Amino acid sequence: MVDRLSVLCFAGTYGLALVCDLARFAVRGSARWYATIALTALGWIVHTLYLANRIWSIHELPVGTVFESLLVLAWILVAIDLYLEFRSPRPVAVGVFVLPVVIAILAAATQAPRQGWTGWGGGWVTFWGVVHGILLLGGAAATCVAFVAGLMYLIQSNRLKHKRPPRLGVALPSLEQSERWNRGGITVAFPLLTFGMLIGVGLMLGAKKSGGGAEVLGWSDPKVVATLALWVVFAGLLHARYRPEWRGSRVMVLTMVAFAFLVFAMVGVGPFLPTQHGNGLSLGGGPAASGRTP
Amino acid sequence: MKLLALGVDHRSAPTSVREALAMDGPRRDEALSALRGEFPGAEFVLLSTCNRVEAYAASDTPESLPGVDDLTAWLARFHAMPAPSLASHLVAHHDEAVVAHLFRVAASLESLVLGEGQILGQVRDAYQGAVARGSVGPILHDLFQNAMRVGKKVRSETGLDQGKLSIASVAVDVAREVFDHFADKTVLVIGAGKMGDLTLQHLAELKPGKIVVCNRNLGRAVKAAERWGGRVVEFERLNQALIDADVVVSTTAADEPIVTRDQYLRVQRARRNRLALILDIAVPRDFEPGIGELDRVMLYNVDDLQAQVARNLQGRKKGLEPARAIIERETSLCLANLRHQRNAGTLLKQLGAYAETVSERELQRFHAACPDLTDTQKDAVAHLVHRLQNQYLHHPRSALKSAATSADKHDPHALLNAVRHLFGLGDGPAHHS
Numbered sequence: 213m214v215d216r217l218s219v220l221c222f223a224g225t226y227g228l229a230l231v232c233d234l235a236r237f238a239v240r241g242s243a244r245w246y247a248t249i250a251l252t253a254l255g256w257i258v259h260t261l262y263l264a265n266r267i268w269s270i271h272e273l274p275v276g277t278v279f280e281s282l283l284v285l286a287w288i289l290v291a292i293d294l295y296l297e298f299r300s301p302r303p304v305a306v307g308v309f310v311l312p313v314v315i316a317i318l319a320a321a322t323q324a325p326r327q328g329w330t331g332w333g334g335g336w337v338t339f340w341g342v343v344h345g346i347l348l349l350g351g352a353a354a355t356c357v358a359f360v361a362g363l364m365y366l367i368q369s370n371r372l373k374h375k376r377p378p379r380l381g382v383a384l385p386s387l388e389q390s391e392r393w394n395r396g397g398i399t400v401a402f403p404l405l406t407f408g409m410l411i412g413v414g415l416m417l418g419a420k421k422s423g424g425g426a427e428v429l430g431w432s433d434p435k436v437v438a439t440l441a442l443w444v445v446f447a448g449l450l451h452a453r454y455r456p457e458w459r460g461s462r463v464m465v466l467t468m469v470a471f472a473f474l475v476f477a478m479v480g481v482g483p484f485l486p487t488q489h490g491n492g493l494s495l496g497g498g499p500a501a502s503g504r505t506p
Numbered sequence: 507m508k509l510l511a512l513g514v515d516h517r518s519a520p521t522s523v524r525e526a527l528a529m530d531g532p533r534r535d536e537a538l539s540a541l542r543g544e545f546p547g548a549e550f551v552l553l554s555t556c557n558r559v560e561a562y563a564a565s566d567t568p569e570s571l572p573g574v575d576d577l578t579a580w581l582a583r584f585h586a587m588p589a590p591s592l593a594s595h596l597v598a599h600h601d602e603a604v605v606a607h608l609f610r611v612a613a614s615l616e617s618l619v620l621g622e623g624q625i626l627g628q629v630r631d632a633y634q635g636a637v638a639r640g641s642v643g644p645i646l647h648d649l650f651q652n653a654m655r656v657g658k659k660v661r662s663e664t665g666l667d668q669g670k671l672s673i674a675s676v677a678v679d680v681a682r683e684v685f686d687h688f689a690d691k692t693v694l695v696i697g698a699g700k701m702g703d704l705t706l707q708h709l710a711e712l713k714p715g716k717i718v719v720c721n722r723n724l725g726r727a728v729k730a731a732e733r734w735g736g737r738v739v740e741f742e743r744l745n746q747a748l749i750d751a752d753v754v755v756s757t758t759a760a761d762e763p764i765v766t767r768d769q770y771l772r773v774q775r776a777r778r779n780r781l782a783l784i785l786d787i788a789v790p791r792d793f794e795p796g797i798g799e800l801d802r803v804m805l806y807n808v809d810d811l812q813a814q815v816a817r818n819l820q821g822r823k824k825g826l827e828p829a830r831a832i833i834e835r836e837t838s839l840c841l842a843n844l845r846h847q848r849n850a851g852t853l854l855k856q857l858g859a860y861a862e863t864v865s866e867r868e869l870q871r872f873h874a875a876c877p878d879l880t881d882t883q884k885d886a887v888a889h890l891v892h893r894l895q896n897q898y899l900h901h902p903r904s905a906l907k908s909a910a911t912s913a914d915k916h917d918p919h920a921l922l923n924a925v926r927h928l929f930g931l932g933d934g935p936a937h938h939s
Contacts, residue, residue: 242662372683373798375806375810385686386683387683387685387804388685456778457775457779459778459780459802460779462801
């Protein structure tokens with residue numbers, strides 16, 4: 213209950229920051245920008261304290277459960293949002309695109325399982341499990357950035373093609389800027405997802421070899437299949453990025469597809485398909501977890 | 507408190523008259539010195555822009571303020587113009603109307619181009635020039651400080667300055683929506699006409715890496731390239747120039763499109779599908795409209811840019827009503843503040859004079875009662891009396907000053923009356939707030 217209340221505290225603050233950012237069509241002037249930044253920063257500070265408290269109480273990095281992984285993912289995205297808000301001209305609506313993703317992730321977190329995976333435990337397996345979780349979380353955050361940038365590109369490109377003025381005062385980054393953020397997201401996400409996934413495969417094979425019990429993942433586990441499919445989409449995306457005729461809208465649409473796969477792999481598998489991966493464990497939830505409940 | 511604004515603008519006087527009255531730099535300083543000499547009891551600020559020449563005058567007393575005829579005669583004399591012909595172009599504003607007028611000017615509601623940004627800087631320059639020449643007193647100081655604040659407020663709260671109002675500057679905005687930085691970009695100008703030159707003048711603000719001019723008439727291309735520090739490409743090598751370019755400005759007088767969709771498709775392949783912005787401001791069009799359907803190519807023609815200008819103007823006009831409401835509110839607030847400060851200032855002087863009179867009278871009585879006091883003892887007693895006087899008046903004075911400077915929050919009228927009543931300083935002026 214305490215956990216849920218705390219999540220609501222900073223999720224609510226992000227919600228207020230989003231309302232403030234959306235108010236740009238009615239409220240002009242720099243006060244609205246300062247209010248948006250202040251609310252986002254306030255939410256992020258509370259979020260940071262919450263995660264720090266969690267690390268303090270469980271004595272490990274909070275990547276062992278779906279719940280924790282989603283909280284860390286949202287925390288990384290808000291940090292990126294603040295960085296981009298400061299780097300971009302004030303009229304550019306970064307928060308309008310990033311904060312809904314953050315709020316959606318936090319909403320999913322409140323419904324996510326809080327039990328960790330108990331298949332392996334202790335020693336070097338725990339260490340590699342944490343690395344697996346961190347790498348996949350980093351990959352997921354970079355994918356979210358690529359998704360947001362891709363969405364901005366598609367909207368801006370469509371608007372310019374049809375010679376429409378910005379709607380509701382929402383200014384977007386230039387096409388070149390959105391494309392750069394998208395490229396950066398994809399370039400960072402691919403190696404992180406690849407290494408994170410390889411470590412996961414190594415841990416799975418290691419567990420099979422050592423004759424782990426019923427909870428050992430198999431190649432046909434929906435979580436494993438979804439993650440492999442995500443990797444294939446990303447490989448295609450990276451390839452497309454270097455093909456001139458695919459540049460622009462096609463790459464952005466493919467980024468949307470990759471993001472959809474990410475969402476499915478993270479939160480879609482558990483509720484709909486039975487998986488041995490930590491009761492519907494997130495990409496960030498590794499075998500390091502040890503049956504922890506909040 | 508009396509105020510007067512007298513001058514000409516683009517509506518009341520032709521360019522020739524405005525030019526004759528223009529006062530920039532040293533000429534304005536000279537005029538301010540002359541005005542101070544002629545009307546020593548008044549404060550002055552002179553505002554001189556391309557579309558406006560105005561003298562602002564203020565004084566605490568009506569007799570110190572020059573009348574419209576006096577100021578007209580002075581302007582005619584200073585500019586060596588016949589007074590009757592000048593008078594027919596002059597527009598005068600008095601008292602409250604001066605405040606509202608100056609606020610409208612600073613907010614660019616009176617400008618030729620609604621919402622233009624230069625006027626605020628020009629008002630600041632006029633004020634600072636007058637401060638430097640010592641011709642600004644407390645009234646115009648407050649008035650101009652408020653005008654600059656209101657000018658900023660109107661812009662930030664109404665969007666009156668949002669969106670460009672010329673085709674060339676809208677083209678620059680579009681370029682900024684496509685590209686992030688321009689140091690590594692190449693701008694290609696096809697044609698060397700006036701419109702291309704004007705657009706390039708605006709695009710040059712973006713500091714593009716390279717400027718290339720391509721024209722059938724090589725001589726004109728060379729001249730245009732020299733003006734903008736660019737290089738020339740022969741018209742026969744247009745395709746290669748298009749491959750190298752990121753931003754294209756086309757302004758030829760060709761009867762038919764000079765670049766077809768298929769031709770540009772090949773160009774775009776050779777460009778490895780890089781982002782391209784084409785500003786086709788030629789009539790008839792130089793680029794086939796189908797080029798704009800290509801994924802990474804943004805094609806804007808003159809109609810698109812003109813439509814954007816019209817939308818921007820419409821957007822600015824939407825800000826007019828809110829701007830007027832802000833100005834109306836700020837005008838009454840500023841006037842109330844000015845009156846309260848004048849009243850508080852007068853009352854402070856009265857209070858000081860009253861205390862001085864009482865102290866002097868009592869000292870004289872005391873000296874008469876004690877004739878044996880030495881000069882040192884008399885000085886010590888006088889010093890004591892003045893210290894007591896200052897101590898007793900410290901809080902009433904502070905309260906009056908504070909009430910006058912924060913008149914927007916609290917009406918100081920009651921406090922001023924109370925002080926008058928308590929110290930027996932007579933009736934104050936009528937309440938105008």
